[in-house]
Amino acid sequence: MNIPVDWAVVGPAVIISIGALVALLVDAFYHRRTWLGSGLPAGIALVWAGFELFRLHDDIVLLPMGELMFALSLIILGGTLVVVVASNVMNFENAMPPGEYHFLLLAAAAGALMMVAARDLVTLVVALELLSLPSIALVGLRQGDRRAIRSAWTFFLASVVSTAVTLMGISLLYGIAGTLAYEGIDEGLRDTDMPEGVVAVAVVLTIIGLLFKLGAVPFHVWIPDTYLGAPIMVAGFLSSVSKAASLGAVFTLLAIALPEAFDTTSALLAVVAAVTMTVGNLGALRQTNAIGMLAWSSIAQAGFLIVPAAVFTRFGEDSAVQYLAVYVLANLVAFAALAVVLRLRGSTDYSELKGLARTDPPTGVPLVMAALTLAGFPPAVIGLVTKYVVIRPAIEAGETWLAVVMAINVMLGLAYYLRFVAVLVDRPAVDDPYRSPSPPVSIRISKAAVLVGTAGLVALSAWPDLLLSNLP
Amino acid sequence: MPLLYPLVLSAALFGIGLYGVLARRNAVLMLLGVELMLNAVNLNLVAFDAWFADQIHTGQVLTLFTITLAAAEIGLGLAIVLALFRAVRTVDVDEVGAE
């Protein structure tokens, strides 16, 4: 049989790869190596890719799970763009080459796109690697920073191990189905006479690589260390874009290739989701560093994201995408704002953030809004609505217990988000070290980006229909 | 020849590789464990490919890709290990981890 290669689908990825190379080269020959030299081409490439994506919209939606692919590609591009823009506050001057930075970032983004677009396991694996390896490099990018390199090492080893596991699963799947194309696998599984167990092993091992990227328990161990060590916006990238990509991959895989194994996957994923959100929230409880908190909370959010995949109802992928979109937006707003804080104050400990919303509203207020959105709590109505949206599939599928677990986790989450918010709006310390007469332009840009994102959240809160009616 | 031969062999190699990753004290040798696991996968792929007499050589192609990926991974991995060594003057995983 023949593997369908829909080149139309590849367009945006190609553009991004080109953009990556351009960024690399421009930076290489650009005399003073600042963010602008490579960030600009990168940004342009992303925007262009976005247009390309919209141009291809009609072709894409015809594919199986096309809607999902389109939405996720959009989220990936947007997320990466935010990361690129927000990266400009990170001090590239010492120890972080912007050219390579943006090259790797875009390469990873391309990998993410391909993961969503992949319709056979070979492509999936390779795309997965294209996402992973640059991300690993990005984590360890900051030079002479023990913590960064240690994080990179952690991330790397965990990643390769899980890749190996996935590959083993894939090989078994191949042995069972005789092909690695999704449709083929579906047929293969439908008319195979293998014992259930064998199929189960193959399927589970295959999914694990993706769960690893999502940061599902127990494959979450790498996340806190990595986020804390990585350049902050890279952590943002990992927590948003690569989660989006792997979620898309999971959905496509389950929907097209493994409907046969639904019983196995749903039971497994339901448990994983429940455990993941609980562990994530509990882990976050005692964090006193904003990034650490976000790292754990991203684990918890991953748990929520898995639910729709676990119970595949008519709302399944829609709710996942809507939830993901809001999560990515809020999360990136938070990371971007923290990037500014980190640049200005050199730390994101709560002690540093005390009273930020009063001393520096342009960064503090967005953090509050983002935290409330992640908590799913008014005034961030959109967060609450998406919680509703993501609980609904569980109910529709009759998994009330799962819904209740989610509910309890909403409470757990609020516990630490609220603590974070309280720190932000608290009365500031009397002698506030930081008073910037006039912030550099890079900070202005970042703050602008942050405010735009916050405005988006506010708008969505005022009128959630904007999101819910337009995403698939 | 029986399909089981390569498959069982691969299972054994995979287990051994896993052991290596989890037990080796030297970071570089942990990488070798990973390589071993990947090779086990390759064995499976090739075996199935041969078994199916796959027209489009899915298995063998993926094997090639895997080998390449493995090369890329080990390249990056070794780079990291070297940087790590430069940073903390050791490749002993027990000491690397300790803050």
Next chain:
Amino acid sequence: MTATEIIFLLFAAVAVGSALLAMTTKQLVHSALWLVVTLGAVAGCFVLMTAEFVAWVQVLVYVGSVVVLVIFALMLTRQQSTISAEVTGNRWTAAVLGLVAAVGLGATVVSGFHGERIEGNRIGTARSLGEAIFNDWVLPFEILSGVLLAALIGAIVISRSGTER
């Protein structure tokens, strides 16, 4: 029991044995060399399974480059305070997990594929694989090139010494 089978079993025995040694010996370089033996044996198995080209690639890439890299790395990271035991306290857990993994996989494949036989009739030559790749697997192939480039640059960036600029 045909000749191929016997030879395969021999290769398999060699592979497993050397793999075990590679993972357990105290001498860093030795374990790298033992790995070479393993990979060679696996390459042999490939050949017996009619995957010539794969076998050659295996020999070239691994034995030719990877292991050399590894040995260099070992040299570079050779440290004054030689590590006491080559395995960590983690080893019993590791052993158990490894064993369980092997046995589990073994059981899986046995229950799934017992009694099947490989009639090696379609040789995986360079030509046939090339056709397959460039007809059917172009997309992943392209992506793979990206992966290699990214990994290369990543490796460079990470391993550049702190002194430059």
Next chain:
Amino acid sequence: MRSRWLYVVLTAALAVAVAVWAIPHLDGDPSTKVWVEGNDLLGISLATHVDRLAAQVLLLAAGVGLLVQIYSTAYLGHHPRYRSYALVIILFLLGMFAVVAADDLFVLLIGWEVMGLCSYLLIGHEWETAIARSGAAKAFLMTRVADLGLLVGILVIGQTYGTYRISEVLAQEPKNATAIGLLLLVAVVGKSAQFPLHTWLPDAMPGPTPITALIHAATMVAAGVYLVARLLPILVASELVMTLLALIAAVTMLLGALFALVQSDLKRALAWSTVSQLAFMFAALSAGDADAGSDHLLSHGAFKALLFLGCGCVMHAVGSSALSAMGGLRLRMPVTFWSMTIGFAALAGVVPTVGFFTKDSVLAALEHGREDGPLPGGVALLVFGIALLTSFITAAYATRLWLLAFLVPAPEGRAEAHEAPRAMTGPIIVLAVATFALSIGQPFHLGIGVLSTVVAAAGIAVVLVAWKRRRDVDLAAPWLISELWLDRPYALWIPATMRSSARAIVDVDRDGIDAYSQGSAGAAQLVSRILALVQSGNVQRYATVIAAGVIVFTAAAVVLA
């Protein structure tokens, strides 16, 4: 000074209004009037029903109320809190009128509870003193607990008869009488201080004496009698209720009289006698004779108010209500002496005071109730006997109090007592006159009359003889002086139980119930700490965790599949 008379005027206006409203109904043609028609789920309508009984009680309340208000101007006029005192009295009168005139049971209930509240506030008028505080609290709690019986009883009536209007209820055949009766009994026993809820009334004596006269002798405590008389047509339908009522009455009248006999405090003795006299009324009602009961209510209202007000004068003079502080007042305060003599005579049931006639008709009712009437003959006879015995004791203690208060020589070193001011003597005289005037037109039964006169005379004689003999009329009976320890449960056991259980509850609430939230919070923190421990930074550990996870998942999947 003028402000004080303002309240008198207010009260007078109220009293006149009520009188004008009530008098036309004295000749016994009842009138029902609906002022506000409530037509919602509650079904409460502001309706009044005034018949002869109601009219009489209204007049009694209005009259005594007015007299007490006048009396108070002198008795309490200089008290800093006189204003609130006088206002509360007016509020109380309104409540009383509501109870008496109400046709809707809820209106009655409101008045009933307002009276209770006013009684609480007035008893606690001297709230600086501990006994006043505790007395007030005790009275309020015991009566209110009993009132809950009335509340539920009203619910039952409403459910049974489909209306809360007394007139409409009485228009129907008696239904469900036992349940209703029992519930009402609870309320009545509490409000009228009958056994076993009788202990609050003596303890209410720390209240100002005029208040005692008004609330705890003439009106509020009699409201229970009034209520029973009002609903008698229903209650008689249940023999059980009537028997119970009769027995309660019997026990109470005897106990009250006995306790009154041994008191060393004039006011407290009068309080016990009130308890006992109220029991007389209930006895009459239990015999099914509403008129006898209500007549005795009226006469008792008159002469007991007289006695208490007189007692007030005495206290005003000697500054204490202890009998030991009195004596030798006959010449010092003649007005008080003579009016109180009349009062005691009425209490003892001496011809021709009204007390004689009404007690006579109560006895008659009981004796008559032996043949026909709701009571089993035996019970009626028993109660009749106890009533005779009680009237004997009553005569005895009346005489004793009279002697000790006025005739025994004054204790040494007491400041010379003077007659009370006119504002106080005036009301007494009025009431004394009333004590005779009310006799007019009272029924009279020859046989019973003779019998009771003999008994009373015997009682008086015994005491007089005892006094002639050995100058001493105190009965050495500790078990009586301790009032049979009947107050123990209310004074000690119940409060103690409540306090201890309350503490227990607070502790359990904090340490027991809350455990689940505290526990879960602690557990969460613990897990959180463990998770942090897992993050050792050692890659190999992570890899191990991952591998283990993979294996577990796969195993689980295989099992599931």
Next chain:
Amino acid sequence: MITAALTIPFVVGLALLFLRKLVAGRTAAWLGTVAMTAALVLFALVWEGKDKISGEVDVAWIDPLGARLHLGATALSWPFLLMTAFIGVLCCVWLIADDTAPALVGLVLIISASSLGVFASLDLLLFFVFFELALIPMWFVIAWWGSSTVRSSGHLDDGSGFKNVPAEVTARSAATRFLLFTVTGSALLLVGIVLVARDSRSLQLTEIGGGPLAAAILIVLGFAVKTPLVPLHTWLPDAHSKAPTVGSVLLAAVFLKLGTYGLIITSTLLSESFADVAPYVAGAGVVGIIWSALACYAQDDLKRLIAFSSIGHMGFVALAISTMTDIGIAAAVFGSVAHGLVTGLLFFLSGSLKDRFGTASMRVIGRGLYARTPWLAVAFVFAAVASLGLPGLAGFWGELLSLRAAYEVGDVLSKPYAWTVLGFAVLGVALTTAYFVRAIRLLAQGEPVAQDVDRDLDLRESVVGFALVASIVVLGLAPGLIVGLYDFQPVAVGAVTP
């Protein structure tokens, strides 16, 4: 019109929050008073009659979920709306002082407005959004303006409880406990809402007809935390006693009503499945009555005492609701509103005491307030008497109607069960009298020992107090004002009796 009534306080509140630097506390409070009064007037005017939805607003909101901006005042919600707005006004009046923080006024406005939103919304999701919206502001009110005094234990007369915990900590932890409890409840509530929405394919109160048992259980649990029903009440005493005066008032008068109102509409919307839960609600309610009454008997901190007494009153309301009869509904609404007014008054007065003496501990305040601060004492006694349910005052009718509802058993509870419950409830009434008499004895009566902080009510306090006293008397003498709304099947709710 309703939209305006909701927006005005919201806008003013937000403005005060963000412009807190620019306005003085007194001005802010005046602004708040005006805003809330406007809301009150608007809600009073919006009424169109008990058999229709007044001032209905129905705009598309989130189509994919079927959620709409659907507002309106029904016979069920109108009394709550008026009561809430009224209390809001009084809270603002109370804050007319120089030491008021403008931000506090802003938060009070937002809390009141969102509570109004809860009562006014006819769409479950909108209801839930408002429900949550009020929480975080309340957290700040408690955590920041919370009590700054030593923590007083519940004990009767041993000093053991006087741990000297820094108030900032305890107030804050109390706030967090309150929030986490409530959010747990409301999260379950959310799940329940989704269940209901799945079954009846709609989120509109006007269209929902029933839901699965699971939904009923979850929703009732959610509201039970808020109401609160034993044993989910443990958050309440701390929160109420630690909160600042307006905070306590809003908590007791408004927040608890969110719970009871929720239970009421649940009982009418999910009648079939609620009927299965009703007995447990009744049981919890009655246990709460006894439990809280006894707990009150052992309190030294006045605010804690009032807090516990609230649990008891809510127990009556729960009992009434669980009968699922018209009378039960009337009783629940009346009881809620009356409790709002009476307990509001009690908390305001204890607030005055706390302002003067720095603590609400009766031991510290001392006895004989009759002599020391006559009007304050009289007002307090009045409030206490009203709260113990003296006939002729607002507190009475709620209890009476619940008892009557329990006596005239609907078809939900079994007769023996209902009557047992009734018996305990009656006992509870007696106990309530007991602890209030105790409180009066400890505070108002007794040998007065003057303290230099003895000050009688000042103007704003008198205004607030008088307004509440008047409303309590009016409702007490004319219960028909509220009960009159329920001699029929209330609009916008399903069958009241299944």
